[in-house]
Amino acid sequence: MFGEIILSIKLAFRNLRSNIGKTILSLLGIVIGVTSVILVLSLGAGVKSFIVSQVESFGADIVQIEVKVPKTSKTSSQNASGQVGGTQITTLKIKDMEKVAKISNIGAWYAAVFSQQIVSYQKKNKQVMLMGMTSGVTEADKKGEIESGEMYSDEDDRSLKQVVVLGYEVKQTFFGDNDAINKEVKIKGQTYKVVGVLKKRGTSAFFNFDNTLYIPVQTLQKKIMGIDHIQFAIFNMKDKNKIELTLLEMTETMRAQHKITDPDDDDFAVNSIAEVRDILDTVFSTINTLLLALISISLMVGGVGIMNVMYVAVTERTFEIGLRKSVGAKKTNILKQFLFESIFLTIFGGVIGVLFGYLLSHVATLASGYAGYPIDFQVTPSAILIGFGFSAGVGIIFGYYPAVKASELSPMEALRKE
Incomplete structure (x- = not known):
């Protein structure tokens, strides 16, 4: 055969x-x-x-809260206007995140909202991603290190101070090798003082972190965008072995803040890096x-x-x-x-x-x-x-x-x- x-x-x-x-x-x-x-x-x-x-480079102990359309699974951390699938979601507030941050297993955290704007210095213009952040971002995001100057403070945020921290590429475009600290740039005709410059970070998850500008979140909300909501918030866990329990506590806290009794009515989503994976x-x-x-x-x-x-x-x-x-x-x-x-x-x-x-x-x-x-x-x-x-x-x-x-x-x- x-x-x-x-x-x-x-x-x-x-x-x-x-x-x-x-x-x-x-x-x-x-x-x-x-x-x-x-x-x-x-x-x-x-x-x-x-x-x-x-995604994992941000850390295995990271949890995110973002907007969600009630009665659907649609979420978005990409649209600073709060729109998800054409639906306006404006219910996430900084006060919600401050409440969540009191949970015992939560360490450093920050709330954020993004907006693309033209930034100017003298005769130079550049389209930049404005990242409205609470001041805890440099502690919560270990890769967002300050190279020179300093990060703005919580008081700067509360008082709507017009200060910014430049991304590496933005600093090079406007100032080259010259010192940028205490110089002033313009956004929508208003003057903002440079208090810090970020270290070169490069591109991650298809996002160019060097073409960004950190700005106090409430300054961005009220003086540039005319909104009072945030887009998302990032929380570091003190003990990553307790993430599942912490996720439940965060969800319960958010429901209490928004007076939600039916999970289908959730206007937020709580996701860990493991869930994203x-x-x-x-x-x-x-x-x-x-x-x-x-x-x-x-x-x-x-x-x-x-x-x-x-x-x-x-x-x-x-x-x-x-x-x-x-x-x-x-x-x-x-x-x-x-x-x-x-x-x-x-x-x-x-x-x-x-x-x-x-x-x-x-x-x-x-x-x-x-x-x-x-x-x-x-x-x-x-x-x-x-x-x-x-x-x-x-x-x-x-x-x-x-x-x-x-x-x-x-x-x-x-x-x-x-």
Whole structure:
């Protein structure tokens, strides 16, 4: 039996080699499909790993409170206006966060609201992300270190003082290597004194921390944005082993502050870094599944191409099939030969697809590095197995029927057709 399989493999390989033009054409669909599978899986894994690492870089002991649309799961920490899915959410207040901060396991914290504005110094203008923060941000966010000068105080925030701390890129744009402390910049026609400069931080989670400007949150709210709500707040846990219990206490405190009795009416969300990671896992898993489903269509098209090629091969080799059967070849021998040809085609296409996928993933890694987002798009063993699994499955499914047709040809009819 093993000898018959080896013979079938040799015959299949010989026939594919003798029709190299048709072989190459029939490979294209499989190569494109497998390349797409490898790319999608490697890009998805790379982006997911990058985002998770960026999120976790903020610390495993971080908890965030953000706005949420009641009776939905829609949240947002991206829109400073408080809009989530088109719904205006303005119920988060600094006083709520001050109440939450009294929970025993909570350490440093800060409340925040963001707004993009044009900042000016003399004749220079720059669009900057204004980060309205309570003064605890430098303690709660260990990476937001002051390089020169100082952070504004709680009193500066309460008194709506017009002071700012510049991000590294903003300082370089306006002042270069000169000292920026006590200089004045303008925002919406108003003058703000520079009291500090942040250390260079770079980009994290696709956000450029160097093109920012820290400003007392209440100054930003009342003097620039004309609002009284915040966007989100970040809390450090003293004991990360008690995060789950602390999350419950924070939720209960917020419900008491907002007089909420039904959890469905929550206008806030309390999320830990671990929960964010779980959400990312679910999101990327869903995206990968949908993309693989779409890519399977291209593999199906490639499979149809292979089936057509195999049908043509059966027609062209009718005499050969009849001759082999007349000298004792069994139906199973013929079936194996044509089925192996189909499987060889798809596996060979799979090999080429994996190589192309690996090459393009490497190019994507280099490109992301040049773009300032160093993402490692790795081709994992599971991606290779899935790619080969797809290609082999296509070969078996679409090669089986032509192989059966070839095996069922009558020797006499086959010889007569020639």
